[in-house]
Amino acid sequence: MVDQRTQRTPLTWGHGPVEVEFFLDPTCPFSNKAFKKIKPFVALMGEEAITVRVYLHVQPWHLFSGLIARTALAAALSSEGREDAWRVLDVVADHRDEFDAIDHCRGALMAVTPTEIRQRVEGYAGLKLSDSFEKESVTAMLKRQTRYARQNGIHTSPTVMLNGLIDERFGSGDDVEAWVEYCTL
Template sequence: MALQPSLRPLLIAGTFDAPHTLDIFLDYVCPFSAKLSLAIDNVLVPLLGPGGRYHGKVKVIFRPQVQPWHSSSTLVHEAGLAVPRVAPESFWPFSLALFKRQGEYFDIPTSTLTPLQIREKLVALAGEVIAVPSNAAGRFADLLLLKSSPNGGTAVTDDLKYTIKFSRQNGIHVSPTVLWDGLVANEISSSWGEQEWSDFFLAKVEI
């Protein structure tokens, strides 16, 4: 699957020239997405990284999946998409941090907050994760500022539109959803551990 240039940091495991692709659609405020994010970090990243059994064979692309029935979902995904523009190497660490603290952005905790206050919380979280360059956190905050036109969105609205259109044209409805080489792999579960992923790759990938 393709990625527009500004979203190349959404490749979170493997290499771009790997012949097989896992597109993993995740929502930052979905508990099952958070569970799968841990498996990605603990299982897939080592398996697909340098020295891993499937390095150069499989790549993983994080596909932001906004779930509009959660009122903060758009805002947290804006934040996720802002990170690649200021500190590409921090996209996955920021995503993991957001998944670990997703409870702060659930419906009830955010019900008394304005969108500006939620964005301030996200800026503070980015400040904890983005270490270099030193001005990255400030530039991150600028990307989440509303434009001067009344309905113009933010500097990452176009990236947000791209991710939403990509999900819609592929008929993605729930998170997490995983595509293997472009087709939905319904057998993949957020509960999978190292054994299940290893068995999956053994059946799918030629070494």
């Protein structure tokens, strides 16, 4: 039987009974802070104890987030799948100012084309994504992730669900040990 949740996102780690779902915008500074803590969180909890899923939840005020989310999901179609998608998100977080316009509406980035943004991601990540970027399956994945977020009342990012319920205790400013504590209470 296919796990429908895993089908919604290729960004899944662990296989334990505690389920934590992160809804992150790839260019949001707060989502980026949370993103950088996910792998240490999984390592601290242990893959036997936790299942972590990351969903790309695009915020419309971050003008290129939809494009970058699509690029990350295109990377997920590669032979390295999840790790290539993670690499895309990681380089965007590391170079955020090159992917989000000043005040969401000004600056040199406003003159950059979507193709140039994708190529910039490819350059930083060391990936070629132009073919997979155009696949209908990428559109379907993005739609599934958006639908899942809406069905669960997710409106902003970062948002975290613990065992199927939104848990507002999780914050991007928290240390990883606090997240572990939330999961073990």
